[in-house]
Amino acid sequence: MPARLDREAWRARGDSLPAVLRGLVRPVRPAAADGARPGDRLRRRLGELSGPARLGALLDLVRGSAAAVLGHADPARIDLDRGFLDAGFDSLTALELRNQLIQETGLGLPPTLLFDHPDPGRLARHLLAELDGGDHSGILAELDRLAVTLDTxxxxxxxxxxxxxxxxxxxxxxxxxxxxxxxxxxxxxxxxxxxxxxxxxxxxxxx
Incomplete structure:
Protein backbone atom coordinates (compact mmCIF):
# COMPACT_ATOMS: atom_id res chain seq x y z
CA MET A 1 0.00 0.00 0.00
CA PRO A 2 1.21 3.56 -0.62
CA ALA A 3 2.63 5.16 2.53
CA ARG A 4 4.61 8.25 3.48
CA LEU A 5 7.99 7.21 4.90
CA ASP A 6 9.80 9.33 7.49
CA ARG A 7 13.32 8.38 6.46
CA GLU A 8 14.96 11.02 8.66
CA ALA A 9 13.37 9.47 11.75
CA TRP A 10 14.51 6.02 10.65
CA ARG A 11 18.01 7.28 9.95
CA ALA A 12 18.23 8.79 13.43
CA ARG A 13 17.60 5.36 14.97
CA GLY A 14 20.89 4.07 13.54
CA ASP A 15 21.69 0.48 14.46
CA SER A 16 18.39 0.04 16.33
CA LEU A 17 16.48 0.14 13.05
CA PRO A 18 15.10 -3.31 12.08
CA ALA A 19 17.23 -5.04 9.48
CA VAL A 20 14.37 -5.17 6.96
CA LEU A 21 14.30 -1.34 6.88
CA ARG A 22 18.04 -0.63 6.84
CA GLY A 23 18.27 -0.87 3.08
CA LEU A 24 15.90 2.09 2.70
CA VAL A 25 18.03 4.65 4.55
CA ARG A 26 21.67 5.59 4.85
CA PRO A 27 22.94 5.82 8.43
CA VAL A 28 24.32 9.12 9.68
CA ARG A 29 27.97 8.91 10.61
CA PRO A 30 28.79 11.32 13.44
CA ALA A 31 31.78 13.58 12.84
CA ALA A 32 34.84 12.71 14.89
CA ALA A 33 35.10 14.88 17.99
CA ASP A 34 38.85 15.34 17.48
CA GLY A 35 38.49 16.45 13.86
CA ALA A 36 40.09 13.27 12.55
CA ARG A 37 39.86 12.67 8.82
CA PRO A 38 38.50 9.50 7.21
CA GLY A 39 40.99 6.69 7.68
CA ASP A 40 43.03 8.31 10.47
CA ARG A 41 41.64 6.08 13.19
CA LEU A 42 42.18 2.96 11.09
CA ARG A 43 45.75 3.95 10.25
CA ARG A 44 46.52 4.53 13.92
CA ARG A 45 45.12 1.12 14.75
CA LEU A 46 47.10 -0.60 12.00
CA GLY A 47 50.23 1.21 13.18
CA GLU A 48 49.89 -0.58 16.52
CA LEU A 49 49.71 -4.00 14.84
CA SER A 50 52.15 -6.07 12.86
CA GLY A 51 52.18 -9.03 10.51
CA PRO A 52 48.99 -11.09 10.18
CA ALA A 53 47.20 -8.93 12.75
CA ARG A 54 47.09 -6.03 10.27
CA LEU A 55 45.37 -8.17 7.64
CA GLY A 56 43.08 -9.59 10.32
CA ALA A 57 41.95 -6.10 11.31
CA LEU A 58 41.06 -5.31 7.70
CA LEU A 59 39.25 -8.62 7.29
CA ASP A 60 37.15 -7.69 10.33
CA LEU A 61 36.46 -4.29 8.79
CA VAL A 62 35.40 -5.75 5.44
CA ARG A 63 33.20 -8.45 7.00
CA GLY A 64 31.61 -6.04 9.47
CA SER A 65 30.86 -3.47 6.77
CA ALA A 66 29.54 -6.13 4.39
CA ALA A 67 27.29 -7.57 7.10
CA ALA A 68 25.90 -4.11 7.89
CA VAL A 69 25.11 -3.42 4.23
CA LEU A 70 23.28 -6.75 3.87
CA GLY A 71 21.44 -6.30 7.18
CA HIS A 72 23.18 -9.12 9.06
CA ALA A 73 23.70 -8.62 12.78
CA ASP A 74 26.65 -11.04 12.88
CA PRO A 75 29.72 -10.40 10.66
CA ALA A 76 30.51 -14.12 10.90
CA ARG A 77 27.75 -14.65 8.35
CA ILE A 78 30.12 -13.19 5.75
CA ASP A 79 32.38 -16.07 4.69
CA LEU A 80 36.00 -15.16 4.03
CA ASP A 81 36.27 -17.00 0.73
CA ARG A 82 32.72 -16.69 -0.55
CA GLY A 83 32.27 -14.22 -3.37
CA PHE A 84 30.35 -11.02 -2.68
CA LEU A 85 27.90 -11.75 -5.50
CA ASP A 86 27.21 -15.21 -4.09
CA ALA A 87 26.66 -13.65 -0.67
CA GLY A 88 23.84 -11.47 -2.02
CA PHE A 89 25.49 -8.26 -3.24
CA ASP A 90 24.25 -6.49 -6.34
CA SER A 91 25.47 -3.33 -8.06
CA LEU A 92 23.74 -1.01 -5.58
CA THR A 93 24.85 -2.77 -2.40
CA ALA A 94 28.35 -3.16 -3.87
CA LEU A 95 28.50 0.62 -4.29
CA GLU A 96 27.18 1.13 -0.76
CA LEU A 97 29.90 -1.12 0.68
CA ARG A 98 32.52 0.72 -1.35
CA ASN A 99 31.27 4.04 0.05
CA GLN A 100 31.43 2.72 3.61
CA LEU A 101 35.00 1.54 3.08
CA ILE A 102 35.95 4.96 1.72
CA GLN A 103 34.70 6.49 4.96
CA GLU A 104 36.57 3.95 7.07
CA THR A 105 39.86 3.96 5.15
CA GLY A 106 40.06 7.43 3.59
CA LEU A 107 41.14 5.79 0.32
CA GLY A 108 39.90 6.73 -3.14
CA LEU A 109 38.27 3.43 -4.10
CA PRO A 110 36.74 2.81 -7.57
CA PRO A 111 33.05 1.93 -8.06
CA THR A 112 34.17 -1.46 -9.42
CA LEU A 113 35.93 -2.35 -6.15
CA LEU A 114 33.92 -5.48 -5.33
CA PHE A 115 34.11 -6.75 -8.90
CA ASP A 116 37.89 -6.23 -9.02
CA HIS A 117 38.37 -7.92 -5.62
CA PRO A 118 35.40 -10.30 -5.45
CA ASP A 119 35.67 -11.83 -1.96
CA PRO A 120 36.51 -10.51 1.54
CA GLY A 121 39.98 -12.05 1.62
CA ARG A 122 41.13 -10.49 -1.64
CA LEU A 123 39.49 -7.18 -0.81
CA ALA A 124 41.19 -6.99 2.60
CA ARG A 125 44.60 -7.73 1.04
CA HIS A 126 44.00 -5.00 -1.54
CA LEU A 127 43.09 -2.47 1.16
CA LEU A 128 46.20 -3.37 3.12
CA ALA A 129 48.40 -2.82 0.07
CA GLU A 130 46.71 0.53 -0.62
CA LEU A 131 47.04 1.67 2.98
CA ASP A 132 50.71 0.66 3.15
CA GLY A 133 51.43 2.61 -0.04
CA GLY A 134 55.13 1.72 -0.35
CA ASP A 135 57.85 4.29 0.39
CA HIS A 136 55.57 7.26 -0.31
CA SER A 137 52.60 6.20 1.83
CA GLY A 138 52.26 9.63 3.42
CA ILE A 139 51.97 11.44 0.09
CA LEU A 140 49.66 8.83 -1.39
CA ALA A 141 47.46 8.82 1.72
CA GLU A 142 47.06 12.59 1.43
CA LEU A 143 46.16 12.23 -2.25
CA ASP A 144 43.60 9.57 -1.35
CA ARG A 145 41.99 11.94 1.14
CA LEU A 146 42.05 14.74 -1.43
CA ALA A 147 40.42 12.44 -3.98
CA VAL A 148 37.58 11.67 -1.58
CA THR A 149 37.13 15.39 -0.86
CA LEU A 150 37.04 16.33 -4.54
CA ASP A 151 34.70 13.44 -5.32
CA THR A 152 32.14 14.66 -2.78
Missing part, protein backbone atom coordinates in the same frame (compact mmCIF):
# COMPACT_ATOMS: atom_id res chain seq x y z
CA UNK A 153 32.65 18.43 -2.98
CA UNK A 154 29.83 20.67 -4.21
CA UNK A 155 31.51 24.06 -4.59
CA UNK A 156 30.34 26.98 -6.68
CA UNK A 157 32.10 28.15 -9.83
CA UNK A 158 34.39 30.57 -7.98
CA UNK A 159 35.45 27.90 -5.50
CA UNK A 160 36.17 25.45 -8.32
CA UNK A 161 38.37 28.04 -10.08
CA UNK A 162 40.32 28.73 -6.89
CA UNK A 163 40.77 25.03 -6.12
CA UNK A 164 41.84 24.35 -9.71
CA UNK A 165 44.40 27.17 -9.62
CA UNK A 166 45.84 25.87 -6.35
CA UNK A 167 46.06 22.31 -7.66
CA UNK A 168 47.73 23.51 -10.86
CA UNK A 169 50.35 25.39 -8.83
CA UNK A 170 51.10 22.36 -6.65
CA UNK A 171 51.27 20.01 -9.63
CA UNK A 172 53.53 22.38 -11.56
CA UNK A 173 55.95 22.59 -8.61
CA UNK A 174 55.92 18.80 -8.26
CA UNK A 175 56.63 18.31 -11.97
CA UNK A 176 59.42 20.92 -11.93
CA UNK A 177 61.34 19.07 -9.25
CA UNK A 178 64.32 17.31 -10.88
CA UNK A 179 64.31 13.54 -10.86
CA UNK A 180 67.05 11.80 -8.86
CA UNK A 181 70.22 11.83 -10.94
CA UNK A 182 68.80 14.43 -13.35
CA UNK A 183 69.34 17.83 -11.70
CA UNK A 184 69.00 19.74 -14.98
CA UNK A 185 65.82 18.09 -16.20
CA UNK A 186 63.53 20.30 -18.24
CA UNK A 187 60.43 21.47 -16.33
CA UNK A 188 57.15 20.10 -17.54
CA UNK A 189 54.48 22.27 -19.10
CA UNK A 190 51.74 23.41 -16.66
CA UNK A 191 48.63 21.23 -16.74
CA UNK A 192 45.36 22.64 -17.94
CA UNK A 193 42.06 21.88 -16.16
CA UNK A 194 41.26 18.79 -18.22
CA UNK A 195 44.73 17.28 -17.75
CA UNK A 196 44.69 17.93 -14.01
CA UNK A 197 41.36 16.29 -13.32
CA UNK A 198 42.12 13.48 -15.76
CA UNK A 199 45.29 12.82 -13.74
CA UNK A 200 43.34 12.67 -10.49
CA UNK A 201 40.66 10.44 -12.06
CA UNK A 202 43.21 8.04 -13.57
CA UNK A 203 45.74 7.80 -10.77
CA UNK A 204 43.27 7.67 -7.90
CA UNK A 205 40.61 5.52 -9.55
CA UNK A 206 37.74 8.01 -9.58
CA UNK A 207 36.78 7.69 -13.25
Missing amino acids: ADGDADTRRRVTARLETLLSKWRDRPEPGRPNAEPAEPADDDELFALIDHELGLS
